[in-house]
Amino acid sequence: MSEFHKTKRLPPYVFEQVNRLKAAARARGADIIDLGMGNPDLPTPRHIVDKLVETISDPRTHRYSTSRGIPGLRRAQAAYYERRFGVRLDPEKQVVATIGSKEGFANIAQAITAPGDVLLVPNPTYPIHQFGFIISGGVIRQLPARPDEDFLRAMDRAMTYSVPKPIAVVLNYPANPTGYVADLDFYREVVAYARKHDLFILSDVAYAEIYFDTPPPSVLEVPGAIDVTVEFSSLSKTFSMPGWRMGFAVGNERLLSALARVKSYLDYGAFTPIQVAATAALNGPESAIDEIRAVYRQRRDVMVDAFTRAGWPIPAPEATMFAWAPIPERFKAIGSLEFAKLLLEKAEVAVSPGIGFGEDGEGYVRIALVENEQRIRQAARNIRRFLASADETMHNVVALGATRG
DSSP: OOOOHHHHTSOOOHHHHHHHHHHHHHHTTOOOEEOSSOOOOSOOOHHHHHHHHHHHTSGGGGSOOOTTOOHHHHHHHHHHHHHHHOOOOOTTTSEEEESSHHHHHHHHHHHHOOTTOEEEEEESOOTHHHHHHHHTTOEEEEEESSSSHHHHHHHHHHHHHOSSOOOEEEEESSOTTTOOOOOHHHHHHHHHHHHHTTOEEEEEOTTTTOBSSSOOOOGGGSTTGGGTEEEEEESTTTTTOGGGOOEEEEEOHHHHHHHHHHHHHHOOOSOHHHHHHHHHHHHSOTHHHHHHHHHHHHHHHHHHHHHHHTTOOOOOOSBSSEEEEEOOGGGGGGHHHHHHHHHHHHHOEEOEEGGGGOGGGTTEEEEEOOSOHHHHHHHHHHHHHHHHTHHHHHHHHHHHHHHHO
């Protein structure tokens, strides 16, 4: 039986290979230190959970909710943007609640993409940034992920030589998986270019609150950006609420109207008690965010120190809950997927292979700060032993490859 048209456009899910090995190792009793998936392990702040419990006791909240988000939640998100970024939004027209930022991104792709439309997407990047458009029939033209002159030049080349002209450019800063952070000067350049060339900007700031130095800006801080931009955010990392599936799209009214229209056919919004609790999160004390950020900072510092001492120098990320780590030199020839498999098998440490985020992710792995400091130090000890036997390991890998060849 032939594969369906849309699923045929999707490559094998690289992470699934590591996940299968991880599950098999755990079934054998192995104590896997899982630094792979960006799945926060910290508890959701108590006041948010209490609001959920209080609200869920009211049977009236068990009915269908509102696809765009309840009014109080949209007002809370608008207030957050004014407080955090100095950006004023109309909660009635310029804010849409989404079932996580991933759903929002996938549905904006459905809303604006016609078959054959060209989209400009960084490489490497979070998979939905390109596959949302591929599923919708779009064509991806890739840009360098770092927010610098190379990105701007590549965007200009793509606009000059693509047929048809690109309709949108994706921004993702602080970036998953690389941790790159953009500044307002970069955003000003992108906004000016987008306005000149009728290009939409789709910005993902899911990690805007997980930073370790200067607070990252929003592209909407640039005057005129709202004329061409929708920005996606999430409570998953900011308030350690990944399973709650609560996010937002804010910005250009025309784009949000298209998103809301698609969503109205697909969902009734998140469960109302979750939306009420999310409102409490946004209106609640800033200290809740500060505490979560402090935990990730401490884990980052412990990981960078411990892994470097173990013989694997890890660059310290400026933001996000990830480190983007070059594969140790001795293992570069086998690539990120095989290295991740070896690390799981020999060191009982799971990481995400860089190739899963795009071809330019090859040579790297993403390490998530989702285990406590003790477990991170244990991972470093396991890795030290693994690296000490690296020559023997690589000899066996090469010999096995020759046998199979």
